[in-house]
Amino acid sequence: MTSPSMPRGDTVYRIDWTLGTDVLDGVCHCGARRRSEDPVELWEWLLAHPAGHEPPARAGGGG
C-alpha cells in the first residue's frame, strides 16, 4: 500500500511498529537496523548515525 505522499529525500529515518507486538523496528538511511520497545531510545540511536550503525551486510540481515 502506498501513501499519497511519502518521503522523497535521500536521508530518511523510518520506524515501523510491528503489527501485533510492542516492537519498534528502526531503519536508518544507511541501512542499519535496530529493534526496540522504547521510541526515545530508538530515535537516539537512529539520529546518532553513523555512530553505532553497522553496515547492513554485517548487521545480520535485520530479519
Place this chain on the structure above:
Amino acid sequence: MTAFVRNQWYVAAYGREIGRELFARTILGESLVFYRTTSGRVVALADRCVHRRYPLSESRLEGDTIVCGYHGFTYDQGGTCVFVPGQARIPRTARVASYPVVEQDSFVWVWIGDHDRADPSSIPRAPWLDDPAYTSVSGMEPLAARYQLLVDNLMDLSHETYLHGGYIGTPEVANTPITTEVDEDRGIVYVSRHMADAECPLFYAKSTGIEGRITRWQDIEYHPPCLYLLHSRIAPVGVLPNADGSDPGGFHVEVVYAITPETENSTHDFWAVARDFALGDHEVSDFLAENNRTVVMQDVVALNLLEKVIATEPEGYQELSINIDTGGLAARRILKRMAEAGAAPARPSEAVPS
C-alpha cells in the same frame, strides 16, 4: 530561551479575514496589523506607531496608508512614515517594520524573521483549500496553550479513540500500529496508520453515506513548524486504490491545520477540512464544519487544561513516552533544531557605518 521557531513562514489569517478594515493579530509575540490595499494586495506592518506606540490597528485606513489614530503619523504600505503632524521634516527613523506576505491556498502567510531569508517558494502547500475539485470548510480557534501541545496532539491520533469517541474516534485508531518516517533533507515528518477493517465514525458515515465497516487510512505529513496535513482515505472495507493510483472507490478528506504561535503560551489553531465528494452540498458542509469544530474544541479544552498543569508543575517533571509517541518525538526534535537554527544570526555581524 524562547521555543519560537523564527525565520519561518506562518499562517497569519485566512485571506477572507483581511479586507479594507485594519486587522490585528499577534504572531510569535509580535503584534501585527494587516490590511488589503486598493489593488488587493495584503500588507502586514508592526502594530505600533513609532511615535507613542499607539496600535495602528485602532487607527484609520486612508487609501493605502494608515493614519495613526492618536497623532496622525501616516505610514505607507512599506511602513515608511509619509506624514507627521505640524512639521515638514519627517524624521529618518519614522518607520514601522513591514513583514513579507504571501497569499496562497486560501491562507495569508507571513514571514517572521530576517527579510533577506524569506523565500516564498519554501512555503508548504495545501492546494485542496483553493481547488474547485474539492469543497472545504474551515475555521480558527484560539488556544490558550503553547503550540508544542497542539503538535503533540496532532502527531498522535490515537487520542481520537479517547478524546473524540463518538465523533472521529473508534477503537481501531488506538489499536493500529503506525509507521513513522523523517525526511531529514526536507524536514518533514510522516506518520501513517492504515486500518484495514474499522468501525466507521459518525463524522465519515454521515458525510460519505457509507454504511458498515470501512478501510480507513490516515497519512500525516507535518511540515514544521506551521503546516500539518492529514490525508484521510475512507472506503468500504476491502476497497483499495487501483494499481495505477486512481481511486474511484475511495473518499478523500484532506484535513489541514496551521499551527501558529501567538505568544509563548497561546496559539492560533487554524483548521480546514477539504473533501472530494458531495461537492457543493451545503448540508454535508454544515455537518462537517460543525462536527470538526466540535472535535477541535474538544482538543482546545484538553490542551488548555494541559497548559495549566504545566504552568504549575514542579521543575524537572519527567513525562513518559510510548510507541504511539514516535511521530510526536520526531516532530519535537525537528522543532528544537529549527528553533536553534532560526535564532542564529544569518551572517557574522557587520560593522555599522557611523
